[in-house]
Amino acid sequence: KNQVEQSPQSLIILEGKNCTLQCNYTVSPFSNLRWYKQDTGRGPVSLTIMTFSENTKSNGRYTATLDADTKQSSLHITASQLSDSASYICVVSAGTGANNLFFGTGTRLTVIP
Amino acid sequence: EPEVTQTPSHQVTQMGQEVILRCVPISNHLYFYWYRQILGQKVEFLVSFYNNEISEKSEIFDDQFSVERPDGSNFTLKIRSTKLEDSAMYFCASRPTSVQETQYFGPGTRLLVL
Numbered sequence: 001k002n003q004v005e006q007s008p009q010s011l012i013i014l015e016g017k018n019c020t021l022q023c024n025y026t027v028s029p030f031s032n033l034r035w036y037k038q039d040t041g042r043g044p045v046s047l048t049i050m051t052f053s054e055n056t057k058s059n060g061r062y063t064a065t066l067d068a069d070t071k072q073s074s075l076h077i078t079a080s081q082l083s084d085s086a087s088y089i090c091v092v093s094a095g096t097g098a099n100n101l102f103f104g105t106g107t108r109l110t111v112i113p
Numbered sequence: 114e115p116e117v118t119q120t121p122s123h124q125v126t127q128m129g130q131e132v133i134l135r136c137v138p139i140s141n142h143l144y145f146y147w148y149r150q151i152l153g154q155k156v157e158f159l160v161s162f163y164n165n166e167i168s169e170k171s172e173i174f175d176d177q178f179s180v181e182r183p184d185g186s187n188f189t190l191k192i193r194s195t196k197l198e199d200s201a202m203y204f205c206a207s208r209p210t211s212v213q214e215t216q217y218f219g220p221g222t223r224l225l226v227l
Contacts (some may be wrong), residue, residue: 034215043117043204043218044156089156099169103156 004104021089031093117219136205
């Protein structure tokens with residue numbers, strides 16, 4: 001069964017600290033993996049997209065890693081800011097077509113001063 | 114920067130009523146989508162639309178739902194005879210062309226069915 005599991009479910013960190021969010025998937029075949037940031041009451045915004053051959057991709061203070069062998073991805077946030085408070089959603093694509101997108105439930109990150 | 118817009122931001126309706134959710138995708142995009150997210154749950158795919166017809170739909174997208182692109186800019190989701198379980202956040206998304214390009218999501222419409 002194609003599934004995307006994220007951990008932790010929620011996380012609270014102090015402003016300025018780093019954190020790492022995890023995504024494990026069983027989606028097959030694998031096409032790509034995306035991390036989205038979703039602010040409360042807003043639509044998801046893409047942070048990174050990684051294909052099978054990519055191990056690491058950065059977008060500012062966000063760095064995503066992908067291990068296609070173990071089917072794991074992580075999103076590392078450096079020097080967190082209050083504006084990083086949001087849900088972070090891992091989405092795995094099993095090929096072409098929107099029906100082949102599998103969404104995780106997200107990690108709710110809260111950054112406190 | 115161009116954005117996907119959605120109206121209304123919130124909609125409250127009585128069970129059994131029909132609602133139309135509206136989206137204006139980014140102007141040069143060719144593929145359009147509707148998703149929903151029940152409170153506390155995952156985002157779920159409903160339907161994709163390309164070249165003025167549905168290209169894919171999920172099991173959720175039954176006869177109660179329909180989509181339309183009535184003019185060159187709007188993309189609508191109609192829900193007939195709403196049920197309590199239709200209460201959710203509905204997101205519209207669009208993308209330009211190839212399958213590897215990212216979908217851009219709108220801010221969503223929060224639908225509450227009473």
